[in-house]
Amino acid sequence: xxxxxEDARRTADFLxxxxxSQPQLGIVLGTGLSGxxxxxxxxxxxxxxxxxxxxxxxxxxxxxxxxxxxxCGIKVIALQxxxxxxxxxxxKQITFPVRVMKHLGIKALxxxxxxxxxxKKYKKGQLMIIDDHINLLPSNPLTGENDDRNGPRxxxxxxxxxxxxxxxxxxxxxxxxxxVHKGVYAVVSGPNLETRAEYRFxxxxxxxxxxxxxxxxxxxxxxxxxxCAAISVLTDECDPDDLHPVDISDILRVAGEAEKDLxxxxxxxxxxxxxx
Ligand code: HPA
Numbered sequence: 022x023x024x025x026x027e028d029a030r031r032t033a034d035f036l037x038x039x040x041x042s043q044p045q046l047g048i049v050l051g052t053g054l055s056g057x058x059x060x061x062x063x064x065x066x067x068x069x070x071x072x073x074x075x076x077x078x079x080x081x082x083x084x085x086x087x088x089x090x091x092x093c094g095i096k097v098i099a100l101q102x103x104x105x106x107x108x109x110x111x112x113k114q115i116t117f118p119v120r121v122m123k124h125l126g127i128k129a130l131x132x133x134x135x136x137x138x139x140x141k142k143y144k145k146g147q148l149m150i151i152d153d154h155i156n157l158l159p160s161n162p163l164t165g166e167n168d169d170r171n172g173p174r175x176x177x178x179x180x181x182x183x184x185x186x187x188x189x190x191x192x193x194x195x196x197x198x199x200x201v202h203k204g205v206y207a208v209v210s211g212p213n214l215e216t217r218a219e220y221r222f223x224x225x226x227x228x229x230x231x232x233x234x235x236x237x238x239x240x241x242x243x244x245x246x247x248x249c250a251a252i253s254v255l256t257d258e259c260d261p262d263d264l265h266p267v268d269i270s271d272i273l274r275v276a277g278e279a280e281k282d283l284x285x286x287x288x289x290x291x292x293x294x295x296x297x
Contacts, residue, residue: 204229
């Protein structure tokens with residue numbers, strides 16, 4: 022499989038046969054953040070292993086399941102668990118599910134992730150609306166021959182995250198009493214966390230937070246002119262002058278605690294999205 026336009030179409034047709042009919046919104050749930058799926062009135066669920074072309078998530082904290090159903094009457098596909106560069110997948114594999122969801126007809130994509138806080142004003146457990154990003158991954162999902170049916174050779178990235186959706190998230194956060202920042206996400210390949218010198222470097226080049234996901238999917242959304250927005254849950258504080266060791270269990274615990282806030286603002290925003 023080369024993750025072509027036709028491959029994405031075939032997988033979309035497979036999902037339609039399984040009962041995924043006319044989803045309006047896609048949602049990608051990141052590390053430790055799959056609880057939003059509980060808000061879905063489920064019509065069907067499929068393990069990734071059963072879906073042609075979907076890689077299997079190799080990370081235990083990522084469930085690896087597609088859930089189709091409704092939230093507040095909106096038809097959604099939620100991907101519980103995503104694929105990362107550090108798992109050894111190609112960028113085309115990582116972003117294949119987004120191509121498939123576009124074939125299914127989604128009008129917007131919401132993403133969540135866990136990230137480390139570099140900006141000293143940010144505290145763990147808080148959320149950040151991603152306003153812009155810095156791509157430090159060693160490869161790009163758009164390399165190779167461009168298929169013009171997906172989008173242009175040189176997609177514009179002047180507003181990679183939909184400003185209207187970001188405003189809806191900011192408003193929802195105020196209404197729900199949730200602290201939300203707006204800032205820049207730097208993506209690295211991982212899987213190791215950063216050294217003190219790397220956190221210092223990331224802060225100096227303009228990153229507010231750092232993580233290992235989301236940007237490939239967002240590039241593909243921009244390629245296909247699919248509006249997207251993404252929220253980071255800040256799971257650790259990355260102060261190079263006072264850095265404490267963290268491990269994945271700390272990150273998962275903090276993500277789990279912040280999940281309630283994330284879910285509340287997602288549920289507040291979803292009915293307000295314009296999905297035409
Ligand atoms: N660095 C990179 N990715 C992360 C971090 C971090 O500190 N925290 C959560 N994901």
